Amino acid sequence: MSDTTAAAPVLELRDVSKSFGPVVALRSGSLRVDAGSIHALIGENGAGKSTLVKVVAGVHRRDSGTFDLGGESVDFSSTAESKQAGVAVIYQEPTLFPDLSVTENIFMGRQPLARGRRIDRPAMTAEAERLFSRLGVRIDPRRPAAGLSIADQQIIEIAKAISLDARLLVMDEPTAALSGVEVDRLFAVARSLRDEGRALVFISHRFDEVFALADTVTVMRDGSYIDTRRIEETSPSELVSLMVGRDVDDLFPKVPAEIGAPVLEVRGLTKAGVFHDIDLVVRAGEIVGLAGLVGAGRSEVARAVFGVDSYDSGSVSLSGRDIKAHDPRSAIRAGMAFIPEDRRKQGLVIDSSVSRNVAGVIRRSIAKAGLITASMENRAAGPWAGRLEVKTNALDMNAATMSGGNQQKVVIAKWLATDPQLLIIDEPTRGIDVGTKAEVHRLLSELAGQGLAILMISSELPEVLGMADRVLVLCEGRLTAELDRADATPEAVMHAATHHLETTA
């Protein structure tokens, strides 16, 4: 912060790597951010941006590489240390304490103190009000954080970061859930922080925002640094080619399938405050992509269709038969399969063997006199695991020790064993490295070719566009577009995903 370090960049990362077990999340991350600059960091999902951010924040410790802050080498082992060093991070998902007041959320851990180390609540509330007026928002500083919309929560995260008086502010997709007005307000704040000489790192998927806000842009792909450009010297198309860097067809081996009769029909599905009037049809052999921004209600719709969550009105039917609401067992019996987003928590019995996992959903049909032995499980699971090329040496290997891609295949195998007509899959390749992603995609494509109806939820636009026969776009709980494969361009999908926000703003 002193004159001696003024010449040095605020943040410099070189060849930073980070692995989680067998999964390499960050191969070789490099980033150089100067004071008084807004630096955009772009790349596809899974390119390693968020991991890089978490290394900077002290959430993860790097395995190798150099990490300099203000010209000095640092090695954070906790977020407290990074905060101390003047790094503020706004994460993709807001991390607030729902039970505590908005003010407390902003100042937790560094509340202003009065005499006797007592928290000075009036001063704290006044400071929060000052922050909000600077941000141009009207939020009650005394209300609890529970129940705030994602946009409001994001504002609180930003207020928190500003109040930290950080020299480096990292924003990981802060605009994903914001409306046009809110984005403008955020950008004004970001620019004023830049003019104060702070360094900002801005992660976004929206090119218009990158070009509107940033002065420098760094591209990452597959966990590695690709290139850094001045914003005046580059164009969106150049950035796209840097980001993708490979043939899209390679990654998404979608084979055309014969599309048959409707399998899933959803009519007027509504749940107050979550989603409204959802109509959708998935036919045999068809992959329907459900796109939208974070918080648009995609997973919620899927969970309601499958019966995990209840809904207020509407109907769900499978091959013409109505499915009872809020009853996943009857959905499974009718031929529905659901692979949730967080497969470690919701899709797998993580500390069990592969065969137990695969055999789990068909327990009833393989049990003899109500008893199941390990050999029965192995017999039932064997063909499925083999067909999916799950690379585990033995079926009794523990699911927790497998890579994300293989875990996902085990989950798919588990559901295929029930012989479903419809597969709902939420974020099929999240947390899977690029090589294995293609295998999961090939598998989905094959299954559709065999007549399975697939409803796929994905935040990765290339995945949706590459895999889906039809794309439905959800925005704030409402369907805003239905696009055929030919019409589904990134611009069309993004427009529909943000359209509702812009019209109400």
Next chain:
Amino acid sequence: MSHTDVEASASETLLVEPSRLSPTRRALGTVLRSRELSIFLVLVAVTVLATSKNESFLFSSDGLRNFLLNPSILLLLAVGQGVVIITRNVDLSVGSVMALTAYLTGRLFIEVPGIPVVAVIAACLVVGALLGLVNGALVAYGGVPALVITLGTLYIYRGIMLTWAGSDRINAGDLPREFLRLGTRTTLGIPWMTILAFVVLAAVGYYLHTARGGREMYAIGSDPDAAVLYGLPVKRRLLAAFVLSGALAGLAGALYTARYGTVSSSVGSGIELQAVAAAVIGGIAIFGGSGTVWGAAIGAFLLVTINRALPSLGIEDFWQRAVVGVLILGAIVLDRVLATRQARKLAESRDHS
């Protein structure tokens, strides 16, 4: 309080925008809607009912003394338990810690004749704190749920006490008279033990409300993952919560010996669940992050008072336990209903905006 007033202030809290109500009126609204107040009203109702049946329930020197004195040991445990539950943990070992220090108190007076009372109480505090430290270290660094850890130490600490005491028991005759007087002396009609318990309650309540460490305990219980991302000293706060719970259980052990004069091997068995019950009835959410030790203290008073009142109302022993169970379930069901209603209102208000 009028019904419409409460309704108005309840919907006021749903607003994102700053409230138009004055801070005083808002504070009043918060108090009126608080669990502490409603549980206090239940306590008042029980007391009034019991007193109307039998005047000496409250209006006799013994009645008032028992009313204030009996809950003080449970109150200390409930305060410690409350702090631990606020951090989204639980301490089931407090009954065993209390038994150990109760026996320790007796042994110290027997082994070291003439030992000052203050030294004995200090020893109980230290031993309790150390046993709490063991719990806290296992929870904070072992990554095992507190329920399992403290269930284990519940048996271990009790086992240590049983091995140490054998068939031995402490009798009032083993204890110096000035120590026993601690259990019965009063100032202005208020027993010393009650005063001590209230001082502890006030100190802990003040700390939780106004100190950074206290607020961080709420934050940790509200969302442990977010607390790590915030860079809060999570492990240190967990250690502190368990050390406090242990120390208060240690103190409760010494007070138990002073109050009852005899210590048998079954001292304090089951009291850990009463402490949890007091905290939950008093409005501390079992998943942490909300509630106050004031509520836990009123909960402790309510539990003990109900147990004393029901016989005088002519209700059988079996029903006394059932009533406590109904109170716990009622408190939890009420929390759920209020939470889902609140969530629904919020969702609808967002839809309309």
